Amino acid sequence: MSFPTSLSSLPQREAIVDALYRCVLAFDTADLPLLESAFYPDATFDMNGAVMAGVPAIRTGCYDKVSKLDTTHFLSNVRVNLVEGENKAKVTASALAQHYRPGQGNEPGATRLMSGSLYFVDVEKDESDGGLWKVRSWKMKLVWTEGDWGVMTEN
Template sequence: MTALPAVLSPALAPREAIVDALYRCVNGLDSKDQTLFESAFTNDATFDLNGNVMEGLPAISTCIYDMIAKMDTTHFVTNVRVHIESETKASVTATALAQHYHGGQGLEPDAANFLAGSLYWGDLVKDESDGGLWKCTSWRMKTSWGIGDRGVFAN
């Protein structure tokens, strides 16, 4: 199964387009589509994962995409709130659940897995040079709880 393209048709309303940046990120991870994942971020974005800060899209891709996309995952984003500051600047908060398994083991009944609940905060800008896509300039993720085997992240 392939992910939908970054730019959807017809064009999304501003609030939907802002939220779509979150969806592009997590759908890119779950579908193993690096182009879709990267479309959620500016080149100079920062990603704060529980205090571990990555600077720039190459670092974010290496530390987040490369680690998570090799796994069997599903990310659910909900309770999204959007604050539109201007025609080109916004912020967003959300709650997420993410299930993680070693790659190829998601359907095995007794496979090691880790379920996490997290809070997301993001600052976004509208990138007119890329089809008007909203992109995160900063993403902060705080994992509130987790259950299961954290070892699934080790490989």
């Protein structure tokens, strides 16, 4: 399954938040082009102090592991701080993620790892890519987890 990397006629704030939605949907559906559309090539992703610099590092350090799992990521409490006329914005969000081993998401009693996080994301409008908003830096603060961390390492 593949999703479009840009949607037509989005109001500016929705277009900004869409960068985050593209990223988490890419993890949940293993859609690499969608992931790549969400980040500048030299973007950084900081997961609790483990910093990945550049899309190749984000891919090998996080995406390649998580996208193989049965996952869902939900964003809420999304706030956008945009100065009118600027092509940069700061976005904060709360996130809930559920992770199951591949093919086990629908099995009753399957081992899982759930997490709650806070996201702090700097985005910029990429005029060279049709005005698509993309992540420049993403900081994820893992607040809590419940379940088995082995889900993340035992594929």
